[in-house]
Amino acid sequence: MYVKDIVALSFRNFQELNAGFSEGINLIYGENGSGKTNFLEAIHFSLTGKSFRTKNDNNLIMWGKDRILTETNYIKNGQKKFININFSTKTGKEINLNGMKRTKTQQIFYETNLVVFTPASSLIIRGEPFVKRHFLDRLSLKLNKEFALIMSRYNQTLRNRNALLKNYDKLKSSKNLFDILTEELVNLSKIIQKERLNMVSELNLQIAKITGENEQFKNLNDISIRYEPVAISKEKAESLFKEEIKRKITLFGAHIDNVNILDKNFSVRDFSSEGEQKLATILLKLCELNILENKTKNVPILIIDDIASELDSNNTQAVLKYVKDRSQVFITACLNQNITAGKIFKLPVSEGILCSK
Numbered sequence: 001m002y003v004k005d006i007v008a009l010s011f012r013n014f015q016e017l018n019a020g021f022s023e024g025i026n027l028i029y030g031e032n033g034s035g036k037t038n039f040l041e042a043i044h045f046s047l048t049g050k051s052f053r054t055k056n057d058n059n060l061i062m063w064g065k066d067r068i069l070t071e072t073n074y075i076k077n078g079q080k081k082f083i084n085i086n087f088s089t090k091t092g093k094e095i096n097l098n099g100m101k102r103t104k105t106q107q108i109f110y111e112t113n114l115v116v117f118t119p120a121s122s123l124i125i126r127g128e129p130f131v132k133r134h135f136l137d138r139l140s141l142k143l144n145k146e147f148a149l150i151m152s153r154y155n156q157t158l159r160n161r162n163a164l165l166k167n168y169d170k171l172k173s174s175k176n177l178f179d180i181l182t183e184e185l186v187n188l189s190k191i192i193q194k195e196r197l198n199m200v201s202e203l204n205l206q207i208a209k210i211t212g213e214n215e216q217f218k219n220l221n222d223i224s225i226r227y228e229p230v231a232i233s234k235e236k237a238e239s240l241f242k243e244e245i246k247r248k249i250t251l252f253g254a255h256i257d258n259v260n261i262l263d264k265n266f267s268v269r270d271f272s273s274e275g276e277q278k279l280a281t282i283l284l285k286l287c288e289l290n291i292l293e294n295k296t297k298n299v300p301i302l303i304i305d306d307i308a309s310e311l312d313s314n315n316t317q318a319v320l321k322y323v324k325d326r327s328q329v330f331i332t333a334c335l336n337q338n339i340t341a342g343k344i345f346k347l348p349v350s351e352g353i354l355c356s357k
Contacts, residue, residue, distance in 0.1 A: 001076040001113060001298055002328035006046050010065040012038035022342025025320065025329045030347030036332035037118075039345070040303050043330060046070035047112040047301075049085055049095055049105035057087050066090065074112075076298065083108065110145065113300035115289045117282060119310060124284055125261050125268050125277045132259035136199045136227075137192075139288060143295045147195055154188040157181055158250060166248045182237050185253050192254040193229040200227040200259075206287035216318035220283050223268070228258040278310050282319060289327065302329045313338075 005020040013035045028036050037053070041060070044052050045068075051060055061068055067088040074081055084096040095102035102108060123131045140147045161181040164171040171178055203225050211221035230252060240251045261268045261280060268280050285302075292300045302323055307316055320339065323329055331339065 001074055001301065003043065003047070003301065004073040004075060004080075006043060006073075007069075007071045008042040008046060009069040010062040011042045011045070011060060011068050011070065012062060014038065014042065015062065017042055019345065020343075021328070021330075023328055024325065024342040025331065025340065026343045026345070027339050027341035028330065028332045028345045028347065029334060032334065034347035036347055037305050039347070040305050040330055040332060042070065043072075044114060044116065044303060046072040046085060047074070047083060047108075047114060049093060049108055052116050052118065052303075057093065058089060060087075061089065076111075083111075106148075110142070113142075113292050113296060113298050114303060115285055115292065115300045116303045116305075117285045117310070118303075118305040121285065122277055122281045122310075125272075125281050129258050130255075132261070133196070133255075133257060135284070136196050136203075136259065139291065140195050140199050142292065144195070150188060150191050150195075154185070154192060154254065157184045157188060158253065158255060161185060161250050162248075165244055165250065168245060171245075183234065185250070186232055186234055186237060189232045189252075189254040193232065193257065196227055196229070196254075196257065200225050202291055203284070203287050206290050207283060210283065210286055210290070210322075214318075214322060216315075216321065217283065220279060222264045223280050223283060224262050225284075226260045226262055228260065229254070230256055230258075275312075279315060282311065282315075286319070286322060289323070299327050302327050304329065304331045306333070307331050308333050 002023045003021050006017065008014060008017040011017060017039070028039050030036055041051055041053055044050070045060065051057070054060070057068075067086065070083075070085045072083050074083075081098050082096075083098075086094045093103075093105070095105070095108060097108055097111060124135050137147075137151060141151065161178065164174060164178050164181070207223055207225075208221070211217045211223070232252065232254075237252055244251050261284075263272055263276070263280070266272075268277055272280065289300050289302060292298070304310075304319075311319065316339070320329070331341075333339065
């Protein structure tokens with residue numbers, strides 16, 4: 001898929017953002033603080049109803065305004081489509097997908113494909129295990145709608161079980177319920193762990209494919225993902241019960257599984273340089289792009305924010321060469337950096353209206 005054009009009103013520092021795009025590489029450059037990331041954020045919001053920077057939509061509204069409007073035309077599987085989003089501080093969010101009104105962003109989650117690489121993406125490498133688990137789970141959610149129901153049930157079961165652990169008197173009077181929740185958590189954990197094992201296998205296959213077939217990525221051929229699921233059983237849960245009562249929290253389940261990104265069996269987080277961590281991150285993002293394309297038959301849009309701070313010139317060119325003529329790409333940079341682009345957008349812009357050259 002690719003975006004043809006976008007109109008966004010009162011979004012961040014843009015009074016009016018109006019732009020048409022190339023099907024290939026689109027470069028947005030300008031000084032720090034000129035609104036480059038806001039530009040990418042507007043594209044992301046217009047296609048997903050969400051920001052990749054904040055969970056609070058109110059933060060996206062231009063100072064002094066009370067609503068955001070976005071209108072986006074895109075091509076998917078050769079068909080012209082559109083998404084219109086109206087977010088107001090008073091009435092909330094309204095989504096119009098190809099003439100059909102939607103009330104939840106989840107209803108357009110499966111409509112569009114985007115892969116986002118920002119400075120925060122390196123948390124997949126440097127962050128805590130829950131960030132790595134989220135990376136695996138979100139990819140599975142995109143490919144398997146039933147997995148979304150499993151995760152929802154798991155999180156609700158975990159919340160209910162923790163609530164009982166925090167109130168021992170209530171737990172004693174609700175022992176049957178507690179046992180049911182424990183069994184449910186065991187069963188759901190096994191399903192989630194199986195899905196994660198499958199996703200790790202898919203990612204490791206893609207790592208081998210990308211590094212084996214592309215000279216520019218051959219130095220990353222020892223990167224791998226190791227998934228370390230915790231032991232799950234009714235007996236294990238029973239053995240932890242006294243400690244759970246003491247600590248008032250569930251101590252088993254898929255929510256405490258460990259995930260490691262390795263290079264020659266050494267942790268990339270602990271033993272690799274910052275530059276190597278960034279390369280490993282972009283490799284995982286390219287794997288994500290490949291898996292989404294293979295499974296959905298729909299090439300994702302690639303969004304790369306602040307590419308100069310994340311990759312040097314050679315690695316930037318390597319990434320662009322890999323996705324060239326395959327995916328629509330949006331890149332921000334402080335300077336042109338000799339990037340060949342189908343369209344170039346220079347910021348800041350006069351009166352908040354974006355024009356391309």
